[in-house]
Amino acid sequence: MNLGVYIQVPFCQTKCTYCNFHTGVVSADKYAPYASAVQNEIANHRAFYSDVGISMEELESAVVDTVYFGGGTPSLLEPAHLGDILNSIRCNFGSDFAEVTLEADPETVTADKASAWAVAGINRVSFGVQSFSDLELKSSGRVHRHEDIYRATFILREAGLHNLSFDLIVGLPHQTPASWRNSLGELVALNPDHVSIYMLEVDEGSRLGRELISLGTKYNAPAVPSDEQMADSYEGARELLAAAGYEHYEISNWAKPGHTSRHNLKYWRREPYFGFGAGAHSFNGAIRWANAHDSAQYVSAIQAGRLPAEQIERVSAQQAREEEIFLGLRQLSGINLNQIESAYAASLSEKLSSLQSAGLIEREGSIVRLAPKKLSISNEVFVELLS
Numbered sequence: 124m125n126l127g128v129y130i131q132v133p134f135c136q137t138k139c140t141y142c143n144f145h146t147g148v149v150s151a152d153k154y155a156p157y158a159s160a161v162q163n164e165i166a167n168h169r170a171f172y173s174d175v176g177i178s179m180e181e182l183e184s185a186v187v188d189t190v191y192f193g194g195g196t197p198s199l200l201e202p203a204h205l206g207d208i209l210n211s212i213r214c215n216f217g218s219d220f221a222e223v224t225l226e227a228d229p230e231t232v233t234a235d236k237a238s239a240w241a242v243a244g245i246n247r248v249s250f251g252v253q254s255f256s257d258l259e260l261k262s263s264g265r266v267h268r269h270e271d272i273y274r275a276t277f278i279l280r281e282a283g284l285h286n287l288s289f290d291l292i293v294g295l296p297h298q299t300p301a302s303w304r305n306s307l308g309e310l311v312a313l314n315p316d317h318v319s320i321y322m323l324e325v326d327e328g329s330r331l332g333r334e335l336i337s338l339g340t341k342y343n344a345p346a347v348p349s350d351e352q353m354a355d356s357y358e359g360a361r362e363l364l365a366a367a368g369y370e371h372y373e374i375s376n377w378a379k380p381g382h383t384s385r386h387n388l389k390y391w392r393r394e395p396y397f398g399f400g401a402g403a404h405s406f407n408g409a410i411r412w413a414n415a416h417d418s419a420q421y422v423s424a425i426q427a428g429r430l431p432a433e434q435i436e437r438v439s440a441q442q443a444r445e446e447e448i449f450l451g452l453r454q455l456s457g458i459n460l461n462q463i464e465s466a467y468a469a470s471l472s473e474k475l476s477s478l479q480s481a482g483l484i485e486r487e488g489s490i491v492r493l494a495p496k497k498l499s500i501s502n503e504v505f506v507e508l509l510s
C-alpha cells in the first residue's frame with residue numbers, strides 16, 4: 124500500500140488579507156527548532172501514535188510515494204532543513220518517492236535554493252502565483268509582484284525543476300474580467316504542467332472576509348468582484364484551460380496529461396496519509412486526527428515527548444459515506460452510485476433525481492458527476508446530498 128506524507132510549515136513573511144489558514148509571521152530563528160521537531164515527530168511516530176491509541180495496522184509496510192510540503196510558505200525554510208526532513212522520512216518509512224512537492228512563493232525563490240531543492244529530492248513546485256496583476260497582488264497583501272513570477276519560473280526550470288503547478292485566485296480585490304483574462308493568458312503562456320484555481324473564501328477567518336461581512340473598506344472589500352463575475356471567471360478559466368490542453372480533473376485542479384497531483388488525489392480518494400507539523404491532519408484509513416495549530420505549543424509538546432494530537436476521531440460508516448460522496452464528486456470522473464449504495468446500504472436515488480431535474484448533476488449508468496456548467500455552484504449539490 125502507498126502512503127502520502129504531508130509536512131506543514133505554518134510560517135509566512137506577511138499575512139495576506141484573504142488568508143484563513145492557521146499560519147503566522149514569526150522570527151526566522153524559530154524555523155530550525157520547528158524543523159527539528161518535525162524530524163522528531165517523524166522518527167518517533169510509532170510511539171507517539173501508540174500513546175494516543177492510534178494504530179498503524181496495515182500501514183506498517185506501507186511505502187511513502189508522495190511527500191507534500193505545504194503551508195504557510197515552506198520555501199522560507201533553509202533547503203538543508205527540507206532535505207533533513209526528507210531524510211527522516213526515508214529513514215523511518217519504506218519509501219520510493221515518485222512525487223515530492225514544495226509550495227513556494229515566487230519572491231522566496233533563488234538560484235541557490237532551487238538547485239538545493241532539486242538535490243534534496245524535491246521534484247515538483249506548487250507556486251503561489253495568485254494573479255499576474257500587481258494591483259491585485261498589492262491590494263491583497265502578497266509580497267511578490269508580476270516580475271517575480273517570471274524570474275522564479277526561469278530559475279526553477281534552469282535548476283531542473285520542470286514539474287510546476289501555478290495557483291490563481293478568483294475574486295481578489297480589483298480583479299476585473301479583463302485582468303482575469305490577462306492572468307489566465309500569461310499563465311497559459313508560461314505553460315505550467317498543473318493549475319489550481321481557487322475561489323476567494325468569504326468567512327470570519329480572514330481580515331478581508333470579516334470586512335466583506337461587516338461592509339468595511341480597509342482591506343479593499345468594496346473592490347471584490349460580484350458572485351456573478353466570479354462564476355463567469357471560473358467558467359472562462361475552464362474554457363481557456365481546456366483549449367490549452369489541460370484536463371479538468373477536480374473542481375479546483377487542471378493538469379496536462381500525466382501531471383495530476385498524485386499526493387492530492389490521495390485526499391480525494393480517501394487513501395491514507397500522515398501529516399507532520401503544527402496543524403497537520405492525518406488519516407490512517409479508519410481514524411482522522413490533527414496536531415495542535417500553535418507552532419510554539421507543537422514544538423514544546425514534541426520536545427517533551429508528547430504528540431499534541433487533537434480531534435482524534437474514528438470515522439463512522441455514515442461519515443465515510445458522506446466523505447465518499449463529497450470527495451468523489453469533487454473529481455470530474457464522478458462517483459459510482461452502485462458501489463456507494465451497496466457499500467453503505469443507503470439509497471441516494473430520490474435526492475439525485477431532484478438534483479438531476481435541476482440540471483446540477485449528470486448520470487451515465489451508475490456514474491454520477493457534477494454538471495460541468497454548474498461546478499461553480501457545487502456547494503448547493505453537496506448541501507442537498509449531505510443533508
Ligand code: SF4
Nearest residue numbers: 135138139142194195
Ligand atoms: S502566503 Fe498563503 S498561507 Fe501565507 S498568509 Fe498568504 S495565503 Fe496565507
